[in-house]
Amino acid sequence: MAVEVVVPILGYSNEKGKILRWLKSEGDLVKKGEPLLELETEKVVTEIESPATGILKKILIREGVEVPVLTVIAIITEKGEDLPEKYQTLKLESPLFSSLEGQKPITQTPQVSSERIQKEIYDIAILGAGPGGYVSAIRASQLGAKVLLIEKDQLGGTCLNRGCIPTKSFLSDIKILRKVKESDLFVHGDRISMNLKKMISRKNQVVETLKRGIVSLLQNQGITLVKGHGNFIDPKRIYVSSNGKGKVYQANHMVIATGSKPVSIPKMKFDGNLILSTDQALNLQRLPKEILIVGGGVIGVEFATIFHGLGSRVKLIEMLPQILSNEDEELVAELKRLMEKEGIEILTETEVLQAHSKNGKVEVEIKRKGRRGTLLGDNILVAVGRAPNTEGLNIDKIGLEMEGNFVKVNSKMETNVEGIYAIGDVIGKKMLAHAASAEGIVAVENIMGKSRELDYQKVPNCIYTFPEIASVGLKETEAKERGYEIRIGKFPFLRSGMAWAIGETEGFVKIIAEKGLGQILGVHILGDHATELIGEILLAINLEASIEDLGEVIKGHPTLSESITEAAKEWQNKSIHIASPQSSMEWGKPYPK
Numbered sequence: 001m002a003v004e005v006v007v008p009i010l011g012y013s014n015e016k017g018k019i020l021r022w023l024k025s026e027g028d029l030v031k032k033g034e035p036l037l038e039l040e041t042e043k044v045v046t047e048i049e050s051p052a053t054g055i056l057k058k059i060l061i062r063e064g065v066e067v068p069v070l071t072v073i074a075i076i077t078e079k080g081e082d083l084p085e086k087y088q089t090l091k092l093e094s095p096l097f098s099s100l101e102g103q104k105p106i107t108q109t110p111q112v113s114s115e116r117i118q119k120e121i122y123d124i125a126i127l128g129a130g131p132g133g134y135v136s137a138i139r140a141s142q143l144g145a146k147v148l149l150i151e152k153d154q155l156g157g158t159c160l161n162r163g164c165i166p167t168k169s170f171l172s173d174i175k176i177l178r179k180v181k182e183s184d185l186f187v188h189g190d191r192i193s194m195n196l197k198k199m200i201s202r203k204n205q206v207v208e209t210l211k212r213g214i215v216s217l218l219q220n221q222g223i224t225l226v227k228g229h230g231n232f233i234d235p236k237r238i239y240v241s242s243n244g245k246g247k248v249y250q251a252n253h254m255v256i257a258t259g260s261k262p263v264s265i266p267k268m269k270f271d272g273n274l275i276l277s278t279d280q281a282l283n284l285q286r287l288p289k290e291i292l293i294v295g296g297g298v299i300g301v302e303f304a305t306i307f308h309g310l311g312s313r314v315k316l317i318e319m320l321p322q323i324l325s326n327e328d329e330e331l332v333a334e335l336k337r338l339m340e341k342e343g344i345e346i347l348t349e350t351e352v353l354q355a356h357s358k359n360g361k362v363e364v365e366i367k368r369k370g371r372r373g374t375l376l377g378d379n380i381l382v383a384v385g386r387a388p389n390t391e392g393l394n395i396d397k398i399g400l401e402m403e404g405n406f407v408k409v410n411s412k413m414e415t416n417v418e419g420i421y422a423i424g425d426v427i428g429k430k431m432l433a434h435a436a437s438a439e440g441i442v443a444v445e446n447i448m449g450k451s452r453e454l455d456y457q458k459v460p461n462c463i464y465t466f467p468e469i470a471s472v473g474l475k476e477t478e479a480k481e482r483g484y485e486i487r488i489g490k491f492p493f494l495r496s497g498m499a500w501a502i503g504e505t506e507g508f509v510k511i512i513a514e515k516g517l518g519q520i521l522g523v524h525i526l527g528d529h530a531t532e533l534i535g536e537i538l539l540a541i542n543l544e545a546s547i548e549d550l551g552e553v554i555k556g557h558p559t560l561s562e563s564i565t566e567a568a569k570e571w572q573n574k575s576i577h578i579a580s581p582q583s584s585m586e587w588g589k590p591y592p593k
Ligand SMILES: Cc1cc2nc3c(=O)[nH]c(=O)nc-3n(C[C@H](O)[C@H](O)[C@H](O)COP(=O)(O)OP(=O)(O)OC[C@H]3O[C@@H](n4cnc5c(N)ncnc54)[C@H](O)[C@@H]3O)c2cc1C
Pocket: 127, 128, 129, 130, 131, 132, 133, 150, 151, 152, 153, 154, 155, 156, 157, 158, 159, 160, 162, 163, 164, 165, 167, 228, 229, 230, 231, 257, 258, 259, 260, 278, 299, 389, 392, 393, 423, 424, 425, 426, 430, 431, 432, 433, 434, 435, 436, 462, 464
């Protein structure tokens, strides 16, 4: 049976290794325990022994390439055994994990000689392997397409490397810290602090593990993965360059999934020292005593939660009258109250004008309700939005229509250029990972002959604060503006047995439904695990269940999800755990109906 040769974990902090030299060639007979290759880690050069006796059937990673520990680098088979199918289809053309950070994209397509043109014509070429791109690639392959996936940096894109997953790894660690600090069950619990280095190292391990998972999924689907920066020659050809070398690839359809990057404020360029982008904040080696966070959107609010949870003093600065301006006003008001109660300072209607260093700190000039002032912090984190990655794609050359800076698409994810689709952050509809994946599936299913559109009303928002917010559909104000006659069902976690058992009684479930037929128009949850709880609602909305249906469900007890059933019942005036206004019971008298 075939045996995989992997890069071993050679020490506690060892995360990657470079293949210095293969000591055997493909086709050689190797014995178990015999040196197979030389591997260089941060500290040493080690000979790696063969894990089995057999034929070194395939070398997957070339000499000189650095890969994370546990990466499969070669396959040993028994004599006469064929290479397993999943490795036959694998076409690794360059290292999967090495970063091209700092490398300038080639914006001018060089003249290419015919031998540098890949003869193969793909059904679909996907540019960018974030949650939009890699999910599209897998779905397209499932439908029988020959798929090329091009990534200039890291598999998993922003979501896995600099977004969703790193922040959730941190928040999970911080939640433990909070619990211990808030509880009086632990001796000296209030004096415990976070080991920042280990927290970052755990985050990195999580990211690498998930990245290996993506590699394996792509391998299993036989997707060709090319590492390099892609730019269009014309709608059917793309030039991919890496380290000064390039190749032209051809495909009948293209999907642009190049994502987005943080934007800075004029006069406040990111320096990685005082003025930070969210990318830079994820690897900060020293915790700021005081941090100013500019931008009260989802990302700013999440970072405020992270830094406050770690022990920094946080000032969150937002230009608009409300933080999280896309969310239901009632939930945001309650979250703001809870954040302020914990000690996060929130300055709304405050504009940041400029920043400069002052005695090793950063001083920020602000304008608040017409008055100017200054704020001082150890760092300033700018989270005011993200710009699409379109530079260096040669978008003008192929005549792509834009909507502002974003690529314009219709509800099928088609651009104005036939055969070219765009998805994810680069189209700027809902800049969320699950939206990017859903858009990707819509795009490739359309390419493969189906007819799909995305209903954004069914895409949830998830905000990972303490407590979390999750929502889908219309806000109360929106429902009213659209002329619906509505009724609201609400249930506070303060009435939930499970919320008490786990010590998380803040927040509530709010269901907005149309008064006559009980059509669910919007659901907003503020509470622990809200981002998980919303799943039930999404299914209900997909199945067009009414609020009565939602109230019929029998839940396990004790669970937080009982609160959703209760909110739906409350809409019908039959909540079990909320006393209705008229239900003042007197002992010895029948309970009023
Ligand atoms: C701090 C933070 C936290 C977040 N948390 C969440 C969350 O909890 N939940 C959520 O849903 N969303 C979250 N997001 C948003 C989420 O990360 C993005 O919406 C999502 O990653 C977008 O996916 P995408 O595939 O469109 O783009 P990306 O993930 O940005 O991937 C695009 C990829 O394309 C590559 N690329 C770009 N140009 C080229 C080129 N010319 N050639 C080849 N490759 C190229 C890039 O290197 C990148 O890998 C968060 C974002 C941030 C910054």
